[in-house]
Amino acid sequence: MKLPIPYGHQHIDDDDIQAVVETLRSDFLTQGPKVREFEKAFAEYCGARYAVAVANGTAALHLSTLAMEAGPGQKVITTPITFAASANCVRYCGGEVLFADIDPATYLIDLNQVESILQKEKNVTGVIPVDFAGYPVNLEDLKALAQKFNLWIIEDACHSPGAYFIDSKGEKIFCGAGKYADISVFSFHPVKHIATGEGGMAVTNSEKLYNAISLLRTHGITKDPNQITENHGGWSNEMIRLGFNYRLSDIQAALGISQLKKLEDNINRRQKLAQRYIDAFKTLPIKTPAAASTVRHAYHLFVIETDRRKELYEYLKARQIMTQVHYGPVHLHPYYRNLGWKEGDFPAAENYYKRCLSLPLYHSLTDEQQEYVIESVTEFFKKG
Ligand SMILES: *Cc1c(COP(=O)(O)O)cnc(C)c1O
Numbered sequence: 001m002k003l004p005i006p007y008g009h010q011h012i013d014d015d016d017i018q019a020v021v022e023t024l025r026s027d028f029l030t031q032g033p034k035v036r037e038f039e040k041a042f043a044e045y046c047g048a049r050y051a052v053a054v055a056n057g058t059a060a061l062h063l064s065t066l067a068m069e070a071g072p073g074q075k076v077i078t079t080p081i082t083f084a085a086s087a088n089c090v091r092y093c094g095g096e097v098l099f100a101d102i103d104p105a106t107y108l109i110d111l112n113q114v115e116s117i118l119q120k121e122k123n124v125t126g127v128i129p130v131d132f133a134g135y136p137v138n139l140e141d142l143k144a145l146a147q148k149f150n151l152w153i154i155e156d157a158c159h160s161p162g163a164y165f166i167d168s169k170g171e172k173i174f175c176g177a178g179k180y181a182d183i184s185v186f187s188f189h190p191v192k193h194i195a196t197g198e199g200g201m202a203v204t205n206s207e208k209l210y211n212a213i214s215l216l217r218t219h220g221i222t223k224d225p226n227q228i229t230e231n232h233g234g235w236s237n238e239m240i241r242l243g244f245n246y247r248l249s250d251i252q253a254a255l256g257i258s259q260l261k262k263l264e265d266n267i268n269r270r271q272k273l274a275q276r277y278i279d280a281f282k283t284l285p286i287k288t289p290a291a292a293s294t295v296r297h298a299y300h301l302f303v304i305e306t307d308r309r310k311e312l313y314e315y316l317k318a319r320q321i322m323t324q325v326h327y328g329p330v331h332l333h334p335y336y337r338n339l340g341w342k343e344g345d346f347p348a349a350e351n352y353y354k355r356c357l358s359l360p361l362y363h364s365l366t367d368e369q370q371e372y373v374i375e376s377v378t379e380f381f382k383k384g
Helices: 014-024 033-046 057-065 085-092 111-120 139-149 208-215 252-259 263-280 311-319 347-355 367-383
Strands: 050-054 073-080 098-101 124-128 152-158 164-165 171-173 183-187 198-203 301-306 355-360
Touching: 014 367, 033 050, 033 198, 033 252, 050 057, 050 111, 050 208, 057 124, 057 208, 057 252, 073 085, 073 111, 073 171, 085 124, 111 124, 111 139, 111 367, 139 263, 164 208, 171 208, 198 208, 208 311, 263 301, 263 367, 301 311, 311 367
Parallel strands: 073 098, 073 124, 124 152, 152 183
Antiparallel strands: 050 198, 164 171, 183 198, 301 355
């Protein structure tokens, strides 16, 4: 059995390696046919019209908030239980971040909290919900609220490709489907479901937003004859907006295409492993993740709650089982404390943080490895 066991790990097979090798021998290393092909396949998988591949998930968030025209004087709401990038993207644009506390049952942003903020605050223009751990936010309910208060929605779906909730019409709404959110954002960091080393995707049904994000990805430079002011010849291009170099390479896109083919297997494997943990821990003093029958959970993470989190972390580490904590509440990072946030602002998030621990969960975690994790956790609690 392979030790140590990390909390998350990529799963790269011979087909993935072959795909990368073929691209290395091709004419394009960056922004070539593989990027387009990956975008098309990914949009199709989500059930959306457009996708733009970018350098990483954070870049996708940055360009999405820019595409929504977020800027100084505007406020955007997100959850404190997420990776810092979900909030940082608003700061990149000069906007102000507001946090809404989590629902302790699902760990997702609490829509009642969002509503009470909207009743108090002025100039809130958008909301960034996060499908935390792979549990999809009910975007239909959020959209109703967003419409009432005239907000855009950027879904941070970095944890949840392939997850869905069932809306009031009985329709499966896949993360990134674009029915309720303006844009959905994904990451292809190695611990996520699809690994391209670094990589990200912004998915939308809006042609306008698609064009805006595409332009911003490549320096804000266009060759579109309808958009440039002076056409001097076939070479003419103009920079019409302050953009970035946030391209994904063709090498990475080739890997992404190959990885996407295995996403369903990956999610199914994670669900099986998650169910095995849930069954094994039934009699232990542990809270295991909620999963409503109306959602498909993508299980990016398997988070448990225990009063003895630190002890358990150390105990497992000594046995070469590397658990992790997701996440320290974003509002308590020194950067956000300096903006005025403090302990006590979001009690549900802070209480969750004191108790949470992510156990190993990934496609290539073997039954034997998981058995060892289960035995170790069980022994820890049996010893008292
Ligand atoms: C991973 C992650 C990101 C950032 O993605 P990168 O590809 O690492 O930049 C953003 N939000 C969430 C919730 C994430 O888990």
